[in-house]
Every structure is written in structure tokens, then in C-alpha cells.
Amino acid sequence: MLEIRNVTRRFGENIAVNAVSLSIPQGQMVGIIGRSGAGKSTLLRMINRLADTSEGGIHFGDRAVSSLRGARLRSWQRDCAMIFQQFNLVPRLDVLTNVMLGRLNHRSQILSLLSIFSDEERMMAMAALERLGIEKTALQPAGTLSGGQQQRVAIARALMQQPRMLLADEPIASLDPLNAKIVMDALKDINQRDGITVITNLHTLDTARTYCERIIGMSKGSVVFDGPPVDLTLDAVREIYGGESNDIDESMTSTSINIPANKLASGATPSVEPQLVAPAGA
Template identity: 75%
Template sequence: MLKIRDVTRRFGANTAVDNVALEIPNGQMVGVIGRSGAGKSTLLRMINRLIDPTEGSIIFEETEVSALSGPALRRWQRDCAMIFQQFNLVPRLDVLTNVLLGRLNHRSTSLNLLGMFSREERAQAIASLERLGIAQASLQPAGTLSGGQQQRVAIARALMQQPKMILADEPIASLDPMNAKVVMDSLQDINLRDGITVVTNLHTLDTARAYCSRIIGMAAGKVVFDGAPEDLTREAVHMVYGADPDGDEISEAITSTSIAASRPRKSAPSLTPAFAST
């Protein structure tokens, strides 16, 4: 169980995350939605401890993550793998080596300095690449791959950490619909087959509905919706996204990355009229 207790993060006078309280059981696949600047990325970065909360605490399996430092913090960042929108690969290194870098927090400093990986680690890396359907590119420089391929390499690297949780910060934001589907299918497979908790920030409602068993909506740093996909009604969408500059409700069609929805259509999909409060 991940427990986020009254967490706030301020940057000067700006409050990016405002008194957020959540509990995420092990094994859930959670989508966090909201406008840009709603606090989604800041929340994930605090969970991974890339940045610290200004107030509040983050607890995982009775360990106060927000108080960790030194080797204990590095172990947490090993157990809580992070996938980024921009992949964060080393472009000049081959794909296999990029995936093997996921083992760094499992190894001694001397082995890391020598850059030596065991036969078992290499076999594990190849297996991870095969699982993601990208093993044929294992000897290519990572920078020569397409965006969708690079994101799959990043997921394979995260698997090498043998994590208890995966955080994905806008993992499909820069991908075309076909590659977005491949990446989301991969994250869902990891969640279902391995039982690993996945928390992913998403801009697209159709993706959140299709892949996540729980959706958390953020606006102005606060959680304004927390429920099942079927509870994400028109009123709930309005709470998360507000209105467009003309004061009209946001059309769900503009938040879609699905192949079908990318073609012109006569009208936006209808939403359930009743709002289920949480």
C-alpha cells in the first residue's frame, strides 16, 4: 500500500500540489489525469523522491519514503521505477546496454565503474526486450530508434530494476496512436501479469478509461476526482478540465489518441449524465 498523507509541494509562491491524500493498494493500475500544470508530474516526482514534499508524508509498506536518504533512498528509487516522456536513454549506447543500466542500484560501485555485467544480467535484459517486442534492435544505438521503440526500451530498463511500483510520467504524450497503444498494452501487461502497481499520468481520457481500473483527476494541485472509469461523468470531466476559453465544456474528442477518434467524426462521444461523487 502506498499512502500519501496530506502532501503539499510549493515552488516559491506557487503551490504545485496542494494537500493531497491518497491510498493506492498494491497491484492497481491508476491513471492520473488533468490539465498541464495540474500537479500530476510533481506528484509522481515526489513519490519517486526526485523532489521532496514541502509538507506531509509518503509511506510505502510502513516505510516513510519521504524521510529516506543515502542508500535507503537509492533502494527506494530502485523499487519505484520511473518512466519519462522523453525516455531518458543514453543515445550513443546500444539498446542492450541502456536496458542493463536498470541493474545499477542492484550492484556494487566497483562493478558499476568497470561496466561489467554478468551473463545472467545480459540474458535478463534480452528477455525484457523480447517481452517488449524490441529484441531485434538490441545492438543498435538507442538514439537511432523511433520514439515508440525508445519508450519500450525505457520500460524494459524499468523491468530490470525488478520494481514493486512503476511510475510513468506522460509515457505516450509524444507518440503516435499506434505506438501509444503498444506502450500502454505493455504497461497493462506488466500490471496484470506481474502484479506490479502502475501509476501513470495521462492527458487522454479514452486511454485512462481503457487501461486503468482507477482514475485520479487533478486540478490546480488538488485531487478533484478519484474513482472508477465508469464514474468519470461529464460533471467529473468538467471538474478536472474546466471549460475552454469560450466558456464551453471541454469536448472529450480533443483528449483522444485512439486511431478511430483521430479521424473526423460527427460528434463527440456522449458521457453518462449523472455524477457519482467520491
């Protein structure tokens, strides 16, 4: 169980995350939605300890995540893998080596510095690439791949950590609809087949509805919605994204939410198949 207890993050006088408390059971698939600047990325970075909390605490089982240091912190960042919108690969290195870099926290410092990988690690990396359908790119420089392929390499690298939790910070924000679907399908498969908790920040409402069993909506650093997709009514969307009129600007969420208000109010799901839509400007 991941426990986020009254967590606040300040940057000077600006409050990026404001007194957030959440409990996330092992194996849940969670989508966090909200406007840019709502605090979504800061929250994930605090969970992974790329950023410290200003107040409150984060706990995972018996580990006080927010106070870990040194080797214990490195162990947590191994167990809590993170993928980013920018992929964070080494472009000049081949795909296989990029994936094997996910083993660094499992290895001695000397072996890591020398980049000496075992045959077992190479086999693990190939298996991860095969699982994601990109094994044929193993010897290509990572920088020659498409954005969708690079994100799948980043997911394969995260799998090499053998994590208990996977955090994905806007993993499809820069991808076209087809590649976005492939990446989200991969994250869902990892969640369901391996029982790994997946927490992902998303811009698209339809993606959150389709893939996540639980949706958390953030606005101005606070959690204003927490529930299953069926409870994400038009009123809830307005509270997350703002807006007083009956129509929410589609460009705000990069998705269509033109569902009759009476259906949303009753908790009905859309009768049409949700479509992944690339964010504006992607």
C-alpha cells in the same frame, strides 16, 4: 500499500501540489489526468523522491519514503521505477546496454563504474526486450530507434530494476496512436502479469478509461476526482479540466468525449471502442 498523506509541494509562492491524500493498494493500475500544470508530474516525482515534499508524508508499507536518505533512498528508487516522456536513454549506447543500466542499483559501485555486466544480467535484459517485442534492436544504438521503440527500451530498463511499483510520467505524450497503444498494452501486461502497481500520468481520457481501473483527476494541485472509469461523468470531466458549456474542447484532452450526457450521467461506458489519439503537436 502506498500512502500519500496530506502532501503539499511549494515552489516559492506557487503551490504545485496542494494537500493531496491517497491510498493506492499493491497491484492497482492508476491513471492521473488533468490539465498541464495540474500537479501530476510533481506528484509522481515526489513519490519517486526526485522532488521532496514541502509538507505531509509518503509511506510505502513500513517505509517513510519522504524521509529516506542515502542507501535507503537508492533502495526505494530501485523498488519504485520511473519512466519518462523523454525516454532518458543514452543514445550512443546500444539498446542492450541501456536496458542493463537498470541493474545499477543492484550492483557494487566499482562494477557500476566499470560497466561490467554479468551473463545473467545480459540474459535478463534480452528477456525483457523479447517481452516487449524489440529484441532485434538489441545491438543498435538507442538513438537510432523510433520514439515508440525507445519508450519500450525504457520500460525494459525499468523491469531490470525488478520494481514493486512503476511510475510513468506522460509515457505516450510524444507517440503516434499505434505506438501509444503498444506502450499502454505493455504497461497493462506488467500490471496484470507481474502484479506491479502502475501509476501513470495521461493526457488522454480514452486511454485512462481503457487501461486504468482507477482514475485520479487533478486540478490546480488538488485531487478533484478519484474513482473508477464508470464514474468519470461529464460533470467530473468539467471539474478536472474546467469549462462551463455543454461541450468540452476536444483539444484539451486529446480525445473525444462526445458521449450523450444521459449515458454519462447514468455511468454507462461508451458504446464505441475508445481510440488512442496523439496529443496536439506531438
